[in-house]
Amino acid sequence: MTTIIPVPSNTPELNVSPRLLLGPGPSTVDPRILRAQTTPLLGHLDPWFIELMDHTQELLRYAFQTENRFTIPISGTGSAAMEAAVANMVEPGDGVLVCASGYFGLRLADMAQRYRGNVKIITCPWGQVFKEEEVSEALKSHPSKVVCIVHAETSTGAKQPLDQIISIAHAAGAIVIVDAVTSLGGIPLFVDRQDIDVCYSGSQKCLSCPPGMSPITLGERAVEKLTARKTSVPNWYLDLKVVQQYWGKERTYHHTAPISNVYGFYEALRIVAEEGLENRWQRHRKNAELFWNGLTEINLSCHVEEKYRLESLTTVRVPENVEEPIVRSLLLNEYNIEVGGGLGELKGKVWRVGLMGYSSRRENIILLLAALKEILKN
Amino acid sequence: MTTIIPVPSNTPELNVSPRLLLGPGPSTVDPRILRAQTTPLLGHLDPWFIELMDHTQELLRYAFQTENRFTIPISGTGSAAMEAAVANMVEPGDGVLVCASGYFGLRLADMAQRYRGNVKIITCPWGQVFKEEEVSEALKSHPSKVVCIVHAETSTGAKQPLDQIISIAHAAGAIVIVDAVTSLGGIPLFVDRQDIDVCYSGSQKCLSCPPGMSPITLGERAVEKLTARKTSVPNWYLDLKVVQQYWGKERTYHHTAPISNVYGFYEALRIVAEEGLENRWQRHRKNAELFWNGLTEINLSCHVEEKYRLESLTTVRVPENVEEPIVRSLLLNEYNIEVGGGLGELKGKVWRVGLMGYSSRRENIILLLAALKEILKN
Numbered sequence: 001m002t003t004i005i006p007v008p009s010n011t012p013e014l015n016v017s018p019r020l021l022l023g024p025g026p027s028t029v030d031p032r033i034l035r036a037q038t039t040p041l042l043g044h045l046d047p048w049f050i051e052l053m054d055h056t057q058e059l060l061r062y063a064f065q066t067e068n069r070f071t072i073p074i075s076g077t078g079s080a081a082m083e084a085a086v087a088n089m090v091e092p093g094d095g096v097l098v099c100a101s102g103y104f105g106l107r108l109a110d111m112a113q114r115y116r117g118n119v120k121i122i123t124c125p126w127g128q129v130f131k132e133e134e135v136s137e138a139l140k141s142h143p144s145k146v147v148c149i150v151h152a153e154t155s156t157g158a159k160q161p162l163d164q165i166i167s168i169a170h171a172a173g174a175i176v177i178v179d180a181v182t183s184l185g186g187i188p189l190f191v192d193r194q195d196i197d198v199c200y201s202g203s204q205k206c207l208s209c210p211p212g213m214s215p216i217t218l219g220e221r222a223v224e225k226l227t228a229r230k231t232s233v234p235n236w237y238l239d240l241k242v243v244q245q246y247w248g249k250e251r252t253y254h255h256t257a258p259i260s261n262v263y264g265f266y267e268a269l270r271i272v273a274e275e276g277l278e279n280r281w282q283r284h285r286k287n288a289e290l291f292w293n294g295l296t297e298i299n300l301s302c303h304v305e306e307k308y309r310l311e312s313l314t315t316v317r318v319p320e321n322v323e324e325p326i327v328r329s330l331l332l333n334e335y336n337i338e339v340g341g342g343l344g345e346l347k348g349k350v351w352r353v354g355l356m357g358y359s360s361r362r363e364n365i366i367l368l369l370a371a372l373k374e375i376l377k378n
Numbered sequence: 379m380t381t382i383i384p385v386p387s388n389t390p391e392l393n394v395s396p397r398l399l400l401g402p403g404p405s406t407v408d409p410r411i412l413r414a415q416t417t418p419l420l421g422h423l424d425p426w427f428i429e430l431m432d433h434t435q436e437l438l439r440y441a442f443q444t445e446n447r448f449t450i451p452i453s454g455t456g457s458a459a460m461e462a463a464v465a466n467m468v469e470p471g472d473g474v475l476v477c478a479s480g481y482f483g484l485r486l487a488d489m490a491q492r493y494r495g496n497v498k499i500i501t502c503p504w505g506q507v508f509k510e511e512e513v514s515e516a517l518k519s520h521p522s523k524v525v526c527i528v529h530a531e532t533s534t535g536a537k538q539p540l541d542q543i544i545s546i547a548h549a550a551g552a553i554v555i556v557d558a559v560t561s562l563g564g565i566p567l568f569v570d571r572q573d574i575d576v577c578y579s580g581s582q583k584c585l586s587c588p589p590g591m592s593p594i595t596l597g598e599r600a601v602e603k604l605t606a607r608k609t610s611v612p613n614w615y616l617d618l619k620v621v622q623q624y625w626g627k628e629r630t631y632h633h634t635a636p637i638s639n640v641y642g643f644y645e646a647l648r649i650v651a652e653e654g655l656e657n658r659w660q661r662h663r664k665n666a667e668l669f670w671n672g673l674t675e676i677n678l679s680c681h682v683e684e685k686y687r688l689e690s691l692t693t694v695r696v697p698e699n700v701e702e703p704i705v706r707s708l709l710l711n712e713y714n715i716e717v718g719g720g721l722g723e724l725k726g727k728v729w730r731v732g733l734m735g736y737s738s739r740r741e742n743i744i745l746l747l748a749a750l751k752e753i754l755k756n
Binding site for chain 1: 379380381382383384385386388389390392393394395396397399401403404406407412413414415416417418419420421422424425426430433436437439440443444445453454455456457458461485488489492493494566568570571580582588589590610611612613614615616631632633634635636637638639641642644645647648651654655656659710716721
């Protein structure tokens with residue numbers, strides 16, 4: 001009964017440096033959300049908690065602009081919702097077309113392969129978007145039941161126009177999975193009007209909530225495909241048929257919901273509703289333009305052409321003869337500002353600046369631009 | 379650009395009834411942990427956060443009583459760690475023996491089947507435990523690479539002796555997965571001394587942290603089996619080889635860690651270390667005995683014989699002519715106390731009372747016994 005492994009000698013009080021989070025996520029969290037996370041716990045089957053779940057779903061439908069009954073937060077960070085989408089929609093052997101315009105598109109392809117889809121990947125240069133013809137041609141040579149596409153590519157800063165591609169996919173009999181991790185709550189997204197079948201996001205981007213919840217919504221075609229599955233979903237935790245029995249009328253226990261995360265997520269959605277989606281989209285747009293104009297003034301440029309440039313995440317080109325990681329570490333250590341480095345093809349070539357949710361504020365942009373100017377002049 | 383779905387009409391302030399959580403989990407959370415969750419966010423690759431990850435792993439090794447390098451919290455609730463264990467250890471076709479003494483054993487079997495193991499399930503009456511002979515005979519008729527067994531069955535309140543069974547499994551060439559969801563931090567568990575290959579738990583039981591993190595540890599045999607896999611893990615989010623590259627020296631980004639949950643989890647582990655495991659186990663034992671004696675005094679009895687009775691979760695038999703759900707709902711609505719109902723075979727037959735972590739306190743037991751006495755005399 002005696003322990004052998006001793007208590008570690010150094011278990012310091014939790015201390016953090018007050019970072020301004022302007023990277024690809026998490027974004028700075030609204031203090032109201034942090035406060036919500038201190039609420040004493042309810043059980044996951046408590047009637048008070050169940051009422052909160054209902055309110056959360058209603059607010060989430062507003063944020064997604066959908067009337068889909070099947071609209072819930074998954075108990076995990078953004079990639080968990082991505083995996084839930086793929087695991088539930090792809091059956092072994094299904095034709096799957098993945099439009100990978102960056103790192104997160106490739107992650108979708110990796111997942112679709114793990115779920116034994118018959119996967120075709122099309123790519124475009126990082127920072128650009130797909131044209132309709134590319135998708136329609138790919139669907140001709142590779143008939144698909146599922147098309148996956150990223151709305152806001154966090155690795156490239158490009159915003160993919162969706163409407164034509166969704167029509168093409170539907171005409172070819174496929175359902176469409178849209179990754180809206182870096183768009184939900186920051187840039188216009190209309191799940192119903194745009195006829196998106198499966199859409200998912202993360203809590204830690206434009207919703208400015210800590211990571212740990214990832215919302216997903218399924219339209220009618222997706223629910224039909226799920227119901228018609230011939231094989232069971234080869235993932236227990238993310239099996240949406242049973243997860244939905246907890247969030248739906250049955251209230252059947254599946255896994256224990258992360259209570260504090262749901263509290264925070266609910267508060268985040270309340271804040272979105274108070275501001276109103278249109279106002280929120282406008283704020284993100286206005287602040288993005290302020291930042292882009294400021295970059296020009298200090299002789300920096302954006303990697304993505306303006307037409308396809310994402311308001312929530314900007315890829316800034318690293319000038320020649322500048323060491324990318326050094327600038328990033330000076331920003332962090334001397335100014336307490338976090339920005340991201342490039343991923344994959346863009347490693348060393350760009351900084352990734354997120355202006356998302358609570359972080360999308362004029363004063364943050366002024367500070368970041370001033371800091372960049374100081375660092376780069378040396 | 380105009381929204382169609384309007385803001386919901388009713389999005390009330392987050393309010394909760396102050397529940398005393400004496401069910402099967404979550405347990406009442408220590409206010410220090412709730413406070414830790416208000417700490418402003420760091421990025422998931424921030425040097426300050428990486429230092430915190432190291433401290434968290436050290437404390438977790440202490441809690442598990444292991445020196446396993448591979449000791450991390452999974453970004454999901456308890457079932458996510460269960461699935462991580464199964465998904466990574468079971469390859470298609472592998473013989474798997476699941477010793478299912480209750481609901482959570484059956485969940486392990488469900489998962490092992492989804493990962494296409496060649497699964498044999500042995501069962502025992504709910505509330506009892508397995509004898510060595512049952513396991514050794516099952517292994518003779520069903521050669522297995524993996525044996526799954528639940529240490530503390532939350533659905534039955536029984537505590538499974540492990541040592542002999544682990545020896546038998548090892549002698550038969552199998553690795554052993556132990557579910558310690560309701561034992562870690564509450565009753566004696568020594569991962570190294572007991573030679574457990576894979577052990578996992580949840581944050582919301584005896585660690586008294588909100589649900590959302592689930593710790594797991596892998597010993598040498600398990601790491602070898604993982605490394606030698608011929609097929610990729612058919613689960614992206616829980617693929618431990620790549621998750622470990624984030625928690626290990628490489629610090630390669632996999633998924634965004636749930637920062638606030640890690641803060642809370644770290645604080646929970648600090649509290650365990652401050653109290654000390656031996657003291658904590660003794661407190662759980664002493665309070666469990668106080669409760670069991672008190673039950674006798676009000677003519678209630680335990681479902682599990684004392685020898686195998688779990689200190690952290692007691693199954694109390696529902697007396698004849700008493701309506702189980704009515705008592706539970708009176709406890710909740712009139713006394714603000716949550717206890718659990720029976721699951722599966724024990725539905726309607728027992729109440730499940732958790733005395734875990736911060737909830738394991740003398741005053742809680744006195745209140746619960748007094749409330750039960752009042753309710754049952756009517």
